[in-house]
Amino acid sequence: MSNKFEIEKELWREEAACKGMDLSNFFSETERQSALTRKKNAKTKQICNNCSVQKNCLFYAIENKIEYGIWGGLTSTERRALVENLHVYDYETIAKSIKNKPIKTK
Numbered sequence: 001m002s003n004k005f006e007i008e009k010e011l012w013r014e015e016a017a018c019k020g021m022d023l024s025n026f027f028s029e030t031e032r033q034s035a036l037t038r039k040k041n042a043k044t045k046q047i048c049n050n051c052s053v054q055k056n057c058l059f060y061a062i063e064n065k066i067e068y069g070i071w072g073g074l075t076s077t078e079r080r081a082l083v084e085n086l087h088v089y090d091y092e093t094i095a096k097s098i099k100n101k102p103i104k105t106k
Contacts, residue, residue, distance in 0.1 A: 018047055
């Protein structure tokens with residue numbers, strides 16, 4: 001059972017640009033980068049790039065070590081590379097690597 005903190009922590013999902021969309025676009029069957037996959041990922045990432053809660057989504061994926069799909073505009077491979085380059089979960093540095101949008105908090 002979720003506690004109040006956990007529920008409030010994920011309220012950003014209500015404002016996500018992908019809310020109500022077919023989420024299969026965000027989860028490829030494989031992470032290999034065929035030309036078709038790259039084209040599909042680029043279209044999907046555009047949804048993320050226009051989302052007001054992009055950073056929240058990215059941070060959620062990193063904090064929860066989500067290994068599949070596009071979260072916050074990055075594939076799992078891109079998220080791993082980002083975290084490996086930082087060597088720590090430095091969220092301000094991660095935030096600077098994507099659009100300069102404020103983190104949504106409630």
